Structures are given as C-alpha cells and as structure tokens.
C-alpha cells in the first residue's frame with residue numbers, strides 16, 4: 001500500500017512582515033488534498049508494504065491533525081484503522097468536526113482517560129491493553145506519527161528544493177519533522193524548530209534520538225526555540241491571533257494558529273530583533289493542518 005508521491009511548491013513571499021531576510025514558504029499544505037502537510041511525508045513510508053489486513057492504530061487529541069490525516073490515509077489505502085482519543089467522552093456531547101471526519105472515513109474511535117493517554121506516550125506496548133485487536137496484524141503509530149520511518153519521507157522535502165537556504169524553519173510538536181529536515185539538509189545551513197508546545201526542553205534529545213534511530217548523523221546545525229508557545233499547546237494569545245489574521249490577509253495564504261501561525265509569528269519576532277544575518281535566505285515550511293482551525297471560530301468567521 002502506498003500513498004502516491006507528490007511534491008509541494010516553493011513560493012517566494014514578500015518580507016514586509018519579516019524585515020531584513022529573503023523569504024520562501026514551502027507549501028506542504030498543498031502537498032495532498034486530504035493527507036495534509038507534514039503528515040503525508042511522515043506517513044508515506046510507514047504505510048508502505050503493509051499486508052492489506054493490517055490495522056493502523058494511533059493516538060491523538062479531539063482536534064488531532066495526525067488522526068485526521070491517518071484516517072484519510074487509511075481510507076485511501078483501504079487499511080482498517082483505530083484512533084485512541086485523549087479524554088473520556090460524555091456520550092451526549094457532539095464529536096469535534098475532526099473526529100466526525102475520522103469516523104466517517106471508517107476510523108474506529110476509542111476514548112481514553114488523560115492518565116491512560118500519558119501511559120500510551122510512555123510505554124510502547126501499552127496500546128495493547130486498550131484495544132482488542134490482533135497485534136500481529138496491527139501497526140502502532142506513536143503520537144504525531146513519530147517514528148524513524150517518518151524521517152525518510154520528510155527528507156524528500158529537501159530533495160524538492162531548488163536551493164538550500166541559510167535557515168530552514170518548521171514548527172515542532174514531537175520534533176519528527178525537524179529531525180527529517182535536518183537529515184535532509186545534511187549539515188548545510190541552520191535548521192530551526194519553533195516549539196508549539198510548552199516545556200519543550202525534551203525536544204532536543206528527542207530529535208537527536210530520532211536521527212540516531214533512523215541512522216542519520218548527529219548534525220549540530222539544529223536549533224530549537226522554546227519561548228514562542230504563547231502559554232501552551234493550542235493556546236492563542238491576542239498578539240498571535242492578530243498576527244495570523246494579518247498574515248492571511250496580506251499574503252493570501254491560509255494558516256492555523258497552533259503550528260504554522262506560531263512558527264511564522266516567531267520568525268516575524270526574530271526578524272524584527274536581528275536574529276538573522278542581513279539578506280539571509282530563509283525557507284519556512286507550511287506544515288498544513290488547516291482542518292484543526294475549525295476549533296478556532298475567530299479564524300473561520302472571516
């Protein structure tokens with residue numbers, strides 16, 4: 001089973017919100033019509049060569065881009081799939097639009113407590129205590145698609161570039177995309193991650209471990225900024241909200257505030273504080289995930 005290969009455009013954009021640098025945006029939001037952004041790259045090789053009865057099982061929150069993309073990928077490849085969803089559910093409450101889509105696409109949803117969810121993160125086999133399926137015919141995919149096979153798909157983003165930038169920037173959740181970009185850059189320039197999650201000191205070790213597991217060198221051109229979380233994962237400060245709305249209106253590119261919006265706002269702030277060399281050539285990655293924006297009515301009302 002394979003997701004068809006695709007490439008995404010590299011778009012030059014004006015630097016009026018990002019003074020002093022030359023800027024391009026890698027439009028991974030346009031990579032695939034339904035398996036959005038970095039999710040396509042992370043899942044591509046994981047799903048290759050699986051037996052047709054393999055059940056894909058993963059975990060995510062009620063607005064998870066990863067579960068949403070996985071449900072689409074499973075649907076496209078004809079594989080059965082299950083999602084372990086963070087938070088026990090009041091049966092009378094409506095599903096989020098994300099989970100409604102997942103269910104429509106055939107994903108079986110299992111709601112787990114927050115404690116169980118934490119265990120799923122910590123113990124690789126713990127999912128087997130939560131769901132009755134044959135482990136021999138199942139593929140467990142950790143949160144966010146974090147796995148060594150995911151890096152190989154992300155490396156292909158670099159192969160698509162017509163030039164290597166001085167700095168390449170992505171938003172980080174698990175750090176898998178950042179690790180894949182660093183693997184693809186092979187030590188060239190600087191690879192910068194902007195954490196979308198709070199208390200992200202773990203990210204640096206996680207990125208190194210992913211590179212090692214996947215057999216790539218321990219590149220030392222990786223930097224991670226942890227101070228642009230705006231109060232936590234999914235939190236949107238008024239300044240971030242205003243910036244995202246301004247960016248969308250000036251550039252005519254849709255973004256969401258959880259990952260790409262936070263990353264672009266950080267790049268804006270870094271450019272305004274002379275973090276970059278004058279004239280530095282910077283590529284930012286639009287990692288997609290626009291479906292998650294439905295959780296933020298102030299962004300969908302426009």
Ligand SMILES: Cc1ncc(COP(=O)(O)O)c(C=O)c1O
Pocket residue numbers: 037038065066144171172173174175176177178259260287288289290
């Ligand atoms: C839209 C979007 N951008 C960026 C990320 C962060 O990716 P990673 O977990 O590989 O760091 C995610 C989460 O997977 C995401 O959904």
